[in-house]
Each structure stands twice: as C-alpha cells, then as structure tokens.
Amino acid sequence: MDWKSQLEDTSGALATFRAARPETGAGFTALYRASMNEGAMSLREKELVALGIGISKQCVDCIGFHVQGAAKAGASRDDIADTISVAVVMGGGPAYMYGVKALEAFDQLIPHETSHSG
Numbered sequence: 001m002d003w004k005s006q007l008e009d010t011s012g013a014l015a016t017f018r019a020a021r022p023e024t025g026a027g028f029t030a031l032y033r034a035s036m037n038e039g040a041m042s043l044r045e046k047e048l049v050a051l052g053i054g055i056s057k058q059c060v061d062c063i064g065f066h067v068q069g070a071a072k073a074g075a076s077r078d079d080i081a082d083t084i085s086v087a088v089v090m091g092g093g094p095a096y097m098y099g100v101k102a103l104e105a106f107d108q109l110i111p112h113e114t115s116h117s118g
Contacts, residue, residue: 001104001105003064003108004108004109010061010064043069047072047073048066048079048080048083050062051070051083052084052087055083055098056087056098064105064109067106071110077103077107080102084099
C-alpha cells in the first residue's frame with residue numbers, strides 16, 4: 001500500500017464530504033480538537049491510544065492519520081510497535097494484521113525515523 005497516496009485520496013474525499021455537509025465536518029473537527037488537547041495525557045499518548053483503537057477497529061485511514069499524528073507528537077517506531085502489541089492483545093488476529101499495516105505506514109510516512117525508543 002502506498003500510504004501517502006492513500007491519505008491524500010482520503011483527504012480529498014473528506015473535503016468533498018465537508019463541502020456537502022459542513023456542519024458534520026465542523027462538528028467532528030471540534031470534537032477532535034477538544035479531545036486531543038494536552039491534559040492528563042500528552043498528545044503523544046493520545047495519538048498512540050487513537051492508533052491502537054484504529055488498529056482494533058480495522059480503520060486503514062485512521063491508522064495512517066494517527067501514525068502521522070503520533071510521530072509528529074514525538075512517538076518513535078518502537079512506540080508504534082508497542083502500541084501494535086497492545087492492540088493485538090485486545091483485538092486478536094485481525095488487530096495483528098492491521099497492526100502490521102501501522103508499522104508499514106510508519107516506515108513509509110516517517111522515513112527518517114529509526115528504531116530508537118522515544
């Protein structure tokens with residue numbers, strides 16, 4: 001899978017939907033911003049939680065966007081791999097398959113990262 005193309009296509013589809021239903025798009029954006037603020041959990045932690053849920057819910061686009069968000073917030077490749085491990089415990093075989101996609105997404109979307117812990 002080409003993760004950059006996948007997320008570009010999804011972003012285009014989201015823009016089309018937001019033009020058709022701006023209230024829904026604005027509502028989701030407001031919920032996202034309110035939920036992802038720094039608080040008791042850091043943005044990095046919240047992005048990793050969101051990634052784990054995306055894996056367990058088998059949402060390819062969620063995986064890509066939250067891999068990017070987690071990396072931007074300081075998550076390392078090892079953080080992504082740990083998140084995958086927890087998602088596999090909670091989601092079994094399907095989470096394992098989608099977790100592998102998350103690591104692939106990290107390797108494609110964040111090419112300068114190595115396997116150092118963060």
